[in-house]
Amino acid sequence: MSFINYSSREINCKIVYYGPGLCGKTTNLQHIYLKTNPDVKGKMISLATETERTLFFDFLPLALGEIRGFKTRFHLYTVPGQVFYDASRKLILKGVDGVVFVADSQIERMEANLESLDNLKVNLKEQGYDLDKIPYVIQYNKRDLPNAAPLEEMRKLCNPTGAPEFEACATTGEGVFETLKAVAKGVLADLKKMGN
Amino acid sequence: MMESQLVMQQEDFDRVLAIIQKLVRDANAKGIFVVDKAGQLIAEAGEMLGIDSTSLASLTAGCVAATGGLAKIVGEEEFPIHFHQGQSDNLHMTLVGDRMILVVIFDERSSLGLVRLRVKKAGNELAKIFEEIRKKAETEVQTQGSPFAEITDDDIDNLFSD
Numbered sequence: 001m002s003f004i005n006y007s008s009r010e011i012n013c014k015i016v017y018y019g020p021g022l023c024g025k026t027t028n029l030q031h032i033y034l035k036t037n038p039d040v041k042g043k044m045i046s047l048a049t050e051t052e053r054t055l056f057f058d059f060l061p062l063a064l065g066e067i068r069g070f071k072t073r074f075h076l077y078t079v080p081g082q083v084f085y086d087a088s089r090k091l092i093l094k095g096v097d098g099v100v101f102v103a104d105s106q107i108e109r110m111e112a113n114l115e116s117l118d119n120l121k122v123n124l125k126e127q128g129y130d131l132d133k134i135p136y137v138i139q140y141n142k143r144d145l146p147n148a149a150p151l152e153e154m155r156k157l158c159n160p161t162g163a164p165e166f167e168a169c170a171t172t173g174e175g176v177f178e179t180l181k182a183v184a185k186g187v188l189a190d191l192k193k194m195g196n
Numbered sequence: 197m198m199e200s201q202l203v204m205q206q207e208d209f210d211r212v213l214a215i216i217q218k219l220v221r222d223a224n225a226k227g228i229f230v231v232d233k234a235g236q237l238i239a240e241a242g243e244m245l246g247i248d249s250t251s252l253a254s255l256t257a258g259c260v261a262a263t264g265g266l267a268k269i270v271g272e273e274e275f276p277i278h279f280h281q282g283q284s285d286n287l288h289m290t291l292v293g294d295r296m297i298l299v300v301i302f303d304e305r306s307s308l309g310l311v312r313l314r315v316k317k318a319g320n321e322l323a324k325i326f327e328e329i330r331k332k333a334e335t336e337v338q339t340q341g342s343p344f345a346e347i348t349d350d351d352i353d354n355l356f357s358d
Contacts, residue, residue, distance in 0.1 A: 001201055001202060001232075001234055002201050002202075003201070003202045003203075003204070003232065003234075003236045003238070004201065004202070004203045004204065004344075005204045005209065005238075006203070006204060006205045006206050006209070007204060007205075007206045007209035007210070008209075011344075012236045014234055014235065014236075042248065042250045042251065043248055043250075043251050045251055045254065045255065047258070056258060056262070057258060059235075059251070059254045059255075061250045061251075061254075064355050064356075065354075065355045067347060067351050067352070067354075067355060068344070068346070068347060068351060072355060075235060075236070075250075075254065077235075077254075087265050088262070088265075090265075091258070091261035091262065091264075091265060092258075092261075094233060094234050094257075094261060095232070095233065095234025095235070095236075096234075181356045184355075184356075185352050185353075185356070188347065188352045188355075189349075189352065191344045191347065192344050192345060192346075192347040192352075194201065194344070
């Protein structure tokens with residue numbers, strides 16, 4: 001649910017990074033945080049365990065610039081990927097405007113990807129959303145690893161609907177901004193569509 | 197149920213601001229924040245204007261969402277009032293209507309009793325305003341359309357031109 005404030009002339013949108021445990025959602029946000037100018041970003045918050053596993057969420061506010069006289073602000077959230085944190089994942093999806101699914105390219109994580117994707121669809125449905133109708137992009141992360149599954153196979157399994165997709169290596173930053181731009185564009189295009 | 201987009205016009209914002217500015221005085225509060233349940237900051241007032249209100253909004257929504265989840269587990273619909281007591285500052289959160297949270301931060305200049313009393317009245321007033329905003333937004337989108345209908349693909353691309 002985007003928030004349009006005519007008083008401060010701002011559009012605020014919420015983007016959620018979803019995916020199985022250890023797929024690189026937090027790493028995506030950390031890279032964005034490291035590589036953006038201080039005047040564009042707010043403070044990054046990570047609610048994590050002592051072993052740096054996401055406990056509740058990571059949060060990074062970004063101001064991208066103006067569009068038709070309105071400042072565009074994107075609030076990026078990650079969910080905890082571990083299966084047993086499902087209750088928390090549902091809460092974070094509240095009011096979402098766009099979703100990035102971060103898939104782990106390692107062959108042995110393929111089942112975890114599919115399980116998480118199903119979980120995303122179910123949790124979105126509970127909130128009244130349909131993954132096929134909201135701005136959604138998929139990122140194939142960890143493409144640099146030797147055990148990465150062939151792209152064709154990942155596409156067939158994780159992206160049967162042909163959503164915009166990006167290869168990435170979040171630790172080096174490759175593909176991270178391309179993914180963010182694509183989902184942000186999708187959210188803004190959706191805002192435009194709603195106005196028509 | 198999916199929530200509709202929240203559109204706040206200048207006059208609505210002014211009404212919300214007037215209520216929370218009055219609440220700052222009536223409750224002797226340090227700071228007051230109106231946050232929506234998705235984590236967006238709607239308005240703020242008081243002497244804490246320099247603090248990181250974006251993070252405050254996001255964490256408030258997370259806290260309320262988590263407590264709401266706990267409420268359901270124990271058989272409650274939700275816990276509408278949350279209170280966190282600190283050494284010098286205290287934080288009082290109240291649900292306003294079905295999608296807003298009113299956060300009051302206060303210190304020894306006020307008391308929990310006073311805050312609860314004043315928040316009750318202000319919360320009811322805010323709930324009414326947000327209900328009106330919701331209804332107005334629905335009718336306006338139907339009759340006038342959104343100003344963002346005119347966003348072009350170039351406008352969107354320009355945001356990412358760096």
